[in-house]
Amino acid sequence: MGIEPLYESQLSSLTLMGHGKVRDLYAAGSEHTLIVTTDRISAFDVVLPDPIPGKGKVLTEISRFWFTRLAHIVPNHLSDIALSSYLSDAEISYLDGRGMLVKKLRPLPVEAVVRGYLIGSGWKDYQAKRQVCGISLPQGLQQAERLPEPIFTPATKAALGDHDENITFDQVVELVGGELAEQIRDVSLQLYQEASDYALQQGIIVADTKFEFGLDQEQRLVLIDEALTPDSSRFWPADEYRVGISPPSFDKQFVRDYLETLDWNKKIPGPNLPGDIIQKTAQKYQEALQRLTAV
Numbered sequence: 001m002g003i004e005p006l007y008e009s010q011l012s013s014l015t016l017m018g019h020g021k022v023r024d025l026y027a028a029g030s031e032h033t034l035i036v037t038t039d040r041i042s043a044f045d046v047v048l049p050d051p052i053p054g055k056g057k058v059l060t061e062i063s064r065f066w067f068t069r070l071a072h073i074v075p076n077h078l079s080d081i082a083l084s085s086y087l088s089d090a091e092i093s094y095l096d097g098r099g100m101l102v103k104k105l106r107p108l109p110v111e112a113v114v115r116g117y118l119i120g121s122g123w124k125d126y127q128a129k130r131q132v133c134g135i136s137l138p139q140g141l142q143q144a145e146r147l148p149e150p151i152f153t154p155a156t157k158a159a160l161g162d163h164d165e166n167i168t169f170d171q172v173v174e175l176v177g178g179e180l181a182e183q184i185r186d187v188s189l190q191l192y193q194e195a196s197d198y199a200l201q202q203g204i205i206v207a208d209t210k211f212e213f214g215l216d217q218e219q220r221l222v223l224i225d226e227a228l229t230p231d232s233s234r235f236w237p238a239d240e241y242r243v244g245i246s247p248p249s250f251d252k253q254f255v256r257d258y259l260e261t262l263d264w265n266k267k268i269p270g271p272n273l274p275g276d277i278i279q280k281t282a283q284k285y286q287e288a289l290q291r292l293t294a295v
Helices: 055-069 089-095 120-129 169-176 178-201 253-259 275-293
Strands: 015-019 023-028 032-037 099-103 112-117 146-152 204-215 221-224 233-237
Touching: 032 055, 055 099, 055 178, 055 275, 112 178, 146 178, 169 178, 178 204, 178 221, 204 275, 253 275
Parallel strands: none
Antiparallel strands: 015 023, 023 032, 032 099, 112 146, 112 204, 204 221, 204 233
8 A cells, every 4th residue: 555554653753651552642741642542453352463554543533533523522632733733854754644732631541432222242241131331222123233222331451462341421420520521421421412413414324432531620521532433342344234143334333253263362462464454444534535525
């Protein structure tokens, strides 16, 4: 594809704060953080050894698109300060669209997951007890079926290499308090509804998605991290959607499906990906960007 992948960033102008599964974080003064979304890919909470060329740029562009489009619902952490305030021209060119300057905020210890369709861990929970995160659902639902209405199914944030754990709304209340828990739930559902309605017009079903939030100095809720990307969401092509099967996707489910064919225990270290899987995954991410951001 001719794209030089970026597995791990190296910037001399700023101090590295740490590495996430996909993102490298740098301190940018006292009030900002530079998020570099690399081309790393994780599956089953394990970072794989092979990057997906261009993935970081795609994720950054999609997040920017949604942050702008959904800003009327909740503020986000994007800064209006230019990258050139902290980075040299050479470093900006090196990042090639993978850098995002954001405000420093206090992150909340909750993964705000919204599901519109019954798939993934939600489908497994439903099969076991007809519930997802303590929410009872009607009998007789099939895999990938659209739910009567979107549901808020939170999870705890896992450490690197660990798995996120689904929790109930009552547990969110214990973590952050009742008023804030209700705000997180209501805002998450509103974000999902508006975004999924728009995406469907572009031929994409947003089956589920994950939001993260922080608080600013005035204790206001702010959308952080990423927004409605193929990494944080399950995207299905609307024209290939069928109830009863796991539909094809524009997200890393393609990689997960390949990994499920291997004799791998889903623990570190992750296996290498074949060239054709890398190329097809990069194409899926690029198609998601083109569909979502098409005018």
